[in-house]
Amino acid sequence: MYTDPDELDTDIASIHAEIRNLQKRKRILTSSLLATDPIQKLLQKAPASAVSDDLAALSPLAQAAGKHNELNHHRIAFGATAFPFKDPSPNSPKNLLGIRIDVCTRNGQFTKPYYILLRSEQRGTEKRLRVHRHTVPACISMAKLESAYLSRPVRDADPELAKPWKGRRQDLRGFARELRRELVGWQMRVDAVEFLREKLGLEGRYTLEGSPDRDTGVVSVAAASLEARYVRLEWEDGRVGRFKLSNGGIVERAVVIGDQGRDKKTEDMMTGGGGRVETVLDRLRVENRLRVERVSTSTSSV
Amino acid sequence: MARQKLVRAPTTASLPNNLRIPSSTPSLIKTLGKLSRQALLDLAFFWLDDRNVESFPPFLQQDEAEGPDNEALPYPAGETIEEIQQVYSDLQDRKGGKREVLDRILEGDWRNGITLRQLAMADLRYMDDHPASLRWTALELSRVGKQSPQQSPDWSGSVPRIQAATFVQALQREISPLVKAHYHLGRSATLPLTLLRIFVVDSPYQSPAQSAEIFTDSSRIIYVAFPDSCPFIYTSITASGSKTAPSTSSVATDTRTLQRLVRDAIPKALSRPQARFSLNATSLAAKNLPTLLTLRGPGRSTVSNGAFSIFADAALEGSPLDPRPSNTVAPEDHIGIDPAETDSGRDSTKRKSNSLEGGALSPLSKQRRMAVHSRFGTESSIAQAPLDRLDIRLLDRPGSDDEDTVPAVSLTFSGSNVISGLRKLAELGVVDPERMPSWMTGEESVSVATVRGGQRLQKDV
Numbered sequence: 097m098y099t100d101p102d103e104l105d106t107d108i109a110s111i112h113a114e115i116r117n118l119q120k121r122k123r124i125l126t127s128s129l130l131a132t133d134p135i136q137k138l139l140q141k142a143p144a145s146a147v148s149d150d151l152a153a154l155s156p157l158a159q160a161a162g163k164h165n166e167l168n169h170h171r172i173a174f175g176a177t178a179f180p181f182k183d184p185s186p187n188s189p190k191n192l193l194g195i196r197i198d199v200c201t202r203n204g205q206f207t208k209p210y211y212i213l214l215r216s217e218q219r220g221t222e223k224r225l226r227v228h229r230h231t232v233p234a235c236i237s238m239a240k241l242e243s244a245y246l247s248r249p250v251r252d253a254d255p256e257l258a259k260p261w262k263g264r265r266q267d268l269r270g271f272a273r274e275l276r277r278e279l280v281g282w283q284m285r286v287d288a289v290e291f292l293r294e295k296l297g298l299e300g301r302y303t304l305e306g307s308p309d310r311d312t313g314v315v316s317v318a319a320a321s322l323e324a325r326y327v328r329l330e331w332e333d334g335r336v337g338r339f340k341l342s343n344g345g346i347v348e349r350a351v352v353i354g355d356q357g358r359d360k361k362t363e364d365m366m367t368g369g370g371g372r373v374e375t376v377l378d379r380l381r382v383e384n385r386l387r388v389e390r391v392s393t394s395t396s397s398v
Numbered sequence: 399m400a401r402q403k404l405v406r407a408p409t410t411a412s413l414p415n416n417l418r419i420p421s422s423t424p425s426l427i428k429t430l431g432k433l434s435r436q437a438l439l440d441l442a443f444f445w446l447d448d449r450n451v452e453s454f455p456p457f458l459q460q461d462e463a464e465g466p467d468n469e470a471l472p473y474p475a476g477e478t479i480e481e482i483q484q485v486y487s488d489l490q491d492r493k494g495g496k497r498e499v500l501d502r503i504l505e506g507d508w509r510n511g512i513t514l515r516q517l518a519m520a521d522l523r524y525m526d527d528h529p530a531s532l533r534w535t536a537l538e539l540s541r542v543g544k545q546s547p548q549q550s551p552d553w554s555g556s557v558p559r560i561q562a563a564t565f566v567q568a569l570q571r572e573i574s575p576l577v578k579a580h581y582h583l584g585r586s587a588t589l590p591l592t593l594l595r596i597f598v599v600d601s602p603y604q605s606p607a608q609s610a611e612i613f614t615d616s617s618r619i620i621y622v623a624f625p626d627s628c629p630f631i632y633t634s635i636t637a638s639g640s641k642t643a644p645s646t647s648s649v650a651t652d653t654r655t656l657q658r659l660v661r662d663a664i665p666k667a668l669s670r671p672q673a674r675f676s677l678n679a680t681s682l683a684a685k686n687l688p689t690l691l692t693l694r695g696p697g698r699s700t701v702s703n704g705a706f707s708i709f710a711d712a713a714l715e716g717s718p719l720d721p722r723p724s725n726t727v728a729p730e731d732h733i734g735i736d737p738a739e740t741d742s743g744r745d746s747t748k749r750k751s752n753s754l755e756g757g758a759l760s761p762l763s764k765q766r767r768m769a770v771h772s773r774f775g776t777e778s779s780i781a782q783a784p785l786d787r788l789d790i791r792l793l794d795r796p797g798s799d800d801e802d803t804v805p806a807v808s809l810t811f812s813g814s815n816v817i818s819g820l821r822k823l824a825e826l827g828v829v830d831p832e833r834m835p836s837w838m839t840g841e842e843s844v845s846v847a848t849v850r851g852g853q854r855l856q857k858d859v
Contacts, residue, residue, distance in 0.1 A: 120731075127721040164723040171718035184705050184772045185836040187852030198718050206719060208712035211702070229706045231698040234557075234628035238701075241553055278553045322590075322627035322696050323554060 130161035171198045171209075175280075176272045181213055183228075189215045192228055197276050202287040210279055214246075214268075224266055235323040236278050245271035281343030285324040288345055288373045292317045292327075295377055312380040335359060339366055339376075346371045361387075408602030412570050413580035415453070418511030421504040425614040426512060430504070430520055435496035437523050442486045442503060445516065446479060454516060456482050456507035473506030482507055517613065518582030518595045525621070525687075526587045532621065534632045535683040536694040539665065542674040557629050558668045558675060562592065565667055569596075572663035577656050578602060586623075589687055590696070591632075594622040598656040617653040620660050623687065628696035630680070632687070635661050681844040685786045692783035693843040699779060704841025707775030729776060769831040770824045773839045774817070784815035785845055790837060793850040 129135070139158055171177055179194045197210040215228040227242050245267045293299055296309045296317060309315075313332045320326035320338065329337040329352075337352035337359075350366040352359040365383040366376055419426055430438070445454035459475045476482040485507075489499055504512070525531060539558065566581045573579060580597040597619050599612060612618065621634040635657045665677045682694055692699050699710040708714045713729035716722070724732075774780065792807040813819050817840035824831040829838070835852035836842060847854045 123722055123726070124720075127723065127726075131721055160723045160726075161721070165721065168718045168720075184769075184832070185839075185841065185852075186833055187835055196715075206717040208698070209715065209717075210698075211709040213702075213706065213709070229702040229709070231702050231710050231712075233698060234630075234696045234700060236553055274553065321557075323557075325554065326559075 127161050127164070130158045131165035136162045136165075171196070172200075175199070176276050183215075189217075189228075191216075193225070195272055197272070197279055199276075199279050199283045201283060202291065207283060212272075212275070225268060232275065232279070233282075233322070235321075236275070236282065241271060241275055241278075245274065277343070282324065284343070284345055285341050286319070288341060289317065289319045289324055289327055291374065292377060309377075312377055312384050314377075314380065335362075337362070337366075341373055345373050347373055347376055410574040410602075412574070413514060413578055413597070413599070415513060415515040415580070415582075417514045417580070419514070419517065419610050419613045420511050421509050423610040423614070425611045426517070427500070427504060429517070429614045430512075431496070431500055433496070433520060433524055434527065435494070435499055437520075437527060438496055438499045438503065439486055439490050441516075441520060441523060442499070442507075443483070444519070446483050446486065448479075451479055454508075454513065457509050458482075461510070473502060473509075476507065514580045514597065514613065515582060518580070518597070519584065521595060521619070522582070522584045522586075522593055525593065529589070529687045530685050532634045533683060533685045534623070534634060534687060534690050536630055536632050536680045536690050537677045538680045538694075539629045539631060539668065539675045540678055542669075542676050557627060558670075558673065560624075560668060566594070568667035569660075569663055572666050573598075573659055576659050579660070586687075589691060590626045591687065591691070592624045592626075594624070596620045596622065596660055598653075598660060600656060615653075618656065620657055622664060623690075625691055625695050628694070628700070630690075630694045631664070631677070632690050632694075633661065633664075681846045683787075683845050684784075686784055689783040689785060692779075699783075700843075703775070703779060703783075703843045704836060704839035705773055705775050706841065707779035711776045711779060713776050763827075766827060766831060767825065770821060773824070773831050773834065774821045775839075777821075780815065780818045780821060780840060783817075783840075783843075785817055785840070786814065787812045787845055788816045788837075789846045791848045793848060793855075 135158060139155060139162070167177075175198055177196045177198075179196060181192045181194045183190055183192055193214045193216070195212045195214070197212070199207045199210070201207055210231050212230040212232065213228045214225045217224050217226055225246055227238055227246070230238055232238055247266070290299075296312075296314060298317060314329055315332050316328075316330045318328055320328045325341060327339050327341060329339070331337075331354075333354065335352055335354035337350060339350035340348045342348045347367050348371070350363045352362045352366075362380070362383050365379045369375070369379055433441070444450060446456065456479070457475050458479075459477050461475065476485070485502070486499075489502070508516070562583050566583065570579070570581070577598045578601055579599070582595045582597075584593050584595070585591075586593055597613070599618060619634075623632040625632070661677070665675045668675050680694055682690065684690060684693075691697075693703065694700060697710075699707065702710040708729070711729075711732075713732050715724040716727060716732050720727070788809075788811040790809040790811075792809065794807075795805070811819070817838075820829065820834075820838050820840075823829045824834065835849065837844070837847050837849055837852075837854055842854050844854070849855065
């Protein structure tokens, strides 16, 4: 039987991919199994002398799995973990303090971890931490955070210069807490916009072509920038709107402009009723119904 | 009515979008000729689209009736817009050179001239297709003056929120007394950028008297790119660049002065009362927009490169839900690259893996490979941000403490990807990966640096 060599190649490639996937799955299962409670307990219980040969051969792997499991629990539970890092560069400060921040997304997955590496600077007698490298996106200002929480403690030399907000000591905990809060807030805003888009059936579409949502008349919802602080809305009748989203998921302010100027009723509907962003579409639906009624009564009265 | 057209009064308005450049201008043909056939067709379709056709009216038979025209032109005027759209659809369907499309546009449907807006669109399209066609400089926007501490702190970056039209208006207000300009704003089709193209001319008149060649003079065109959500802007104005021949109109204002005027006006146009901005240099210029986006962009990699790219790419550890211990997982797996893709896709990795498979690794080379990896970080980070030039000034005194003789040693590396080349040298053992300073690994993410004792000085000396 004649077979096309290209076809054979693709077959081989797909089989290779399959093998890789299975190997990956096997390793995930092995690690999960080794990290389970019964096995970990067994390891801890068994005294070192009584460990059988099989267990001894197994134990480094099992111990690594246990340790990693514990680490993951910390990362999930606390969100911010610290670790030491050695800078390989011969001319820089060697030992860095790393902070890893994990943020959970809507679908239960975690984003790529964010890292902040701090170096300690010796200035005279005092030591201070400074941000050396980080992977925080530019929409969160590291410089502002650093100056607020990691600014140099002022020596009480000149009371004129010692501004009240500068007198603070270096506050690493506060720094990590604020930064994590900001990252989580950002992720929640991004998730909220995604959620609204999903509800309107707009996922993956960024063009205006497409049928508007029947109940609200909304044609598009999108974050105005990567920061997702402002969200832009468009209606089928040409009205455009924008609302500001707080870190807590509240619609703080809204502006809607149509052909006849500001549409205050819709604006109030968006910010009113608790202002939760998740229910903003329900409120718009109510508003849209009222609007249709208004239009029909005004035409019938004429 | 016809007489009014002859009146030329100096104004402060910008050059109109619909100012036509004669289609027979040789440099115009050359400029449009740089575009590919598909790009030309896409532009023609856009111009003829029902929503846009009013801004870019093609030459129709009814226009022919208005003025007596010579019949010698090779393309008969179309009767309706649909007919012309059909012509381009036919061109789209069949194969051929770009010349026929270009001729059709210039000698046929837009024989009356190409407007400034059309030319600007063509230029932006060319940039989309060739992201490495210009040299870009990254500048940082920073707030001038201290901000008072607020009750509820706002940690968002100092990115001025701008509305494109308002910004252009403000810019126009800044520069209109000095130069006349044409503005075109466009969104890049391939990169997260908004591009502003400014064409400047030193004439106060609405329709400049200079020859039409001036409209395609590349030294009069300034690009400003606004990447999304980050306090940087990129400009095509280079400090040393534009050494091209002085403009043909021998007025005292040369093109570099015009460029300077525009550059100075940008931060002012971005500022508002109580929120003033200034532009600062960031020691990075590269001939590639993706490089600037990686090294001075909104993403994770702006402040962690070189050895720290393992953090930017999250190649070190996996998600907290991954049960596998981190040291047993390949970095590619963490980043999420399909190994099959890297094998076939990237040429450099393929070559590297081949050379390594060739012979059994000696412990020495393995150690070196580890060292190279720890200094340069992930390979994808270097491939994403090629630097075409790296200028280093060394201020170290060799050995002796002789204060008077500071040798001025300047190093210039140039090539398609300087950092990747240095990495290759380190892999081959030419450079000692453990002792090399960090500016060689791309960690500093700059293209110009002054170095003392292996460390980059923040301020240029």
